[in-house]
Amino acid sequence: IPHSSFTHRLQPTRPTLHSHSYTQRVWLPSERDCTTMLLRLLLLVLAYVEPLHAMPANNAERRRAMQMVETVLDRSSQSGTAEAVCRGSVSLVECVERGCVEVEGNIIDHGEAIGNVSVPRLQRVSGILQVYSNTALTWLALPNLSFIGGDLKIANNAVLWAIDLSDLVTVDGYLYVYNNAGLDRLDIHVLLYTGGALEVAYNDALTSIQAPSLTLTGGGLIIIYNDRLSTIGLFSLAFAHGNVDINNNAALERIDLLSLLTTVGHLEVYNNNVLEIIDLPLFNYTGGFVDVASNEELMKLNLPSLTSTAGNLKIWGNRALFSVDLMKLTSTGEDLEVSYNDALTHLLLTKLTFTGGDLKIQFNDALRLLDMPLLASTGGDLRVVYNQRLSEFEVPRLRSITCGRLCQLSKLLGADIAIRG
Numbered sequence: 001i002p003h004s005s006f007t008h009r010l011q012p013t014r015p016t017l018h019s020h021s022y023t024q025r026v027w028l029p030s031e032r033d034c035t036t037m038l039l040r041l042l043l044l045v046l047a048y049v050e051p052l053h054a055m056p057a058n059n060a061e062r063r064r065a066m067q068m069v070e071t072v073l074d075r076s077s078q079s080g081t082a083e084a085v086c087r088g089s090v091s092l093v094e095c096v097e098r099g100c101v102e103v104e105g106n107i108i109d110h111g112e113a114i115g116n117v118s119v120p121r122l123q124r125v126s127g128i129l130q131v132y133s134n135t136a137l138t139w140l141a142l143p144n145l146s147f148i149g150g151d152l153k154i155a156n157n158a159v160l161w162a163i164d165l166s167d168l169v170t171v172d173g174y175l176y177v178y179n180n181a182g183l184d185r186l187d188i189h190v191l192l193y194t195g196g197a198l199e200v201a202y203n204d205a206l207t208s209i210q211a212p213s214l215t216l217t218g219g220g221l222i223i224i225y226n227d228r229l230s231t232i233g234l235f236s237l238a239f240a241h242g243n244v245d246i247n248n249n250a251a252l253e254r255i256d257l258l259s260l261l262t263t264v265g266h267l268e269v270y271n272n273n274v275l276e277i278i279d280l281p282l283f284n285y286t287g288g289f290v291d292v293a294s295n296e297e298l299m300k301l302n303l304p305s306l307t308s309t310a311g312n313l314k315i316w317g318n319r320a321l322f323s324v325d326l327m328k329l330t331s332t333g334e335d336l337e338v339s340y341n342d343a344l345t346h347l348l349l350t351k352l353t354f355t356g357g358d359l360k361i362q363f364n365d366a367l368r369l370l371d372m373p374l375l376a377s378t379g380g381d382l383r384v385v386y387n388q389r390l391s392e393f394e395v396p397r398l399r400s401i402t403c404g405r406l407c408q409l410s411k412l413l414g415a416d417i418a419i420r421g
Helices: 003-009 031-049 060-083 094-100
Strands: 085-090 102-110 114-118 129-132 136-141 154-155 162-164 175-178 186-187 197-202 208-210 221-224 231-233 244-247 252-255 266-272 277-278 289-292 301-302 313-314 323-327 336-339 344-348 359-364 369-371 383-385 417-419
Touching: 085 094, 094 102, 094 114, 231 252
Parallel strands: 085 102, 102 129, 114 136, 129 154, 136 162, 154 175, 175 197, 186 208, 197 221, 208 231, 221 244, 244 266, 252 277, 266 289, 277 301, 289 313, 301 323, 313 336, 336 359, 344 369, 359 383
Antiparallel strands: 383 417
């Protein structure tokens, strides 16, 4: 056996664990690895003592000995391949020890992981992957994991500061990152799809969420109560088959969902104290309501493609809001309300024809221009009041207002109007 070939064949099948700069990890061979190396050494000795081609034909015992060693080596190799598919429920530590490439079952790690944990061989998990309540887990690397057939849950890991999911493409269940107090970033750059919701919540140190390739969530998008979160990169997200909730992120400055087209559920953005811009240039429909509220520093709300909502559309309590783009809005399934936006000067609803519920435009202290030239009917009250600087507006096509009792509208110029049931 050539020396170079022998050296190559003796390379350990289990890779050295990745390590952080301040942590040194050493690969320790398993019992199977040790057995394999000893058998290869025995085969080498037998071959070099008397080469196989030089053995006498009657030296049957020597030949049988070498055949036996080779048979054991073959079985060991086959065993190693089988071990790469781990079945049942395993922990992260077991995945490392057994060299799992694929888990036909679940990975559940509850309090067992300690320090820096890397599982470099793991590529697929058919079931769920849960890493939760590990008080000593500081770093988790799953650099080659591309597919999870169930949910991915990373929660309640008090000192976890980094997660490597650099190859993750598909999560068939929900993706849940919750209450990891030390986690600084969430980077899932090649993730394309989640079968359930993507939920990132209560991560006190989290500053950035980057999922630039994500195009579809089967259960919505929920990003709430991440006190230091300043950046959300979801530039490819087109469909959310559930609710989109982005609220109570105290450091979030802007929301750019540049590809979002529709949501099956509602769109709700509120209590983001320093949020300045909401930009959804392609968003055209929601199967629920739209609620943009109590974002104290919000200046611009861009929904230029929104044509209709199945539920309410409410924009209220955004004290710094001066620009609202609803140029294509034609109807709302329920109420339309724009209230308590102190800096708003213009509201152009030039395509609006119908509201399924009340139409309320009120308590906007700086509002000077209101344009609703195509409004023909409302399914509830029409209330345009307490806009101190609004001197006039017209609704030339208004024909009907559905109220609790008979309502009449005469042409009013130069004054606010309020029509109630």
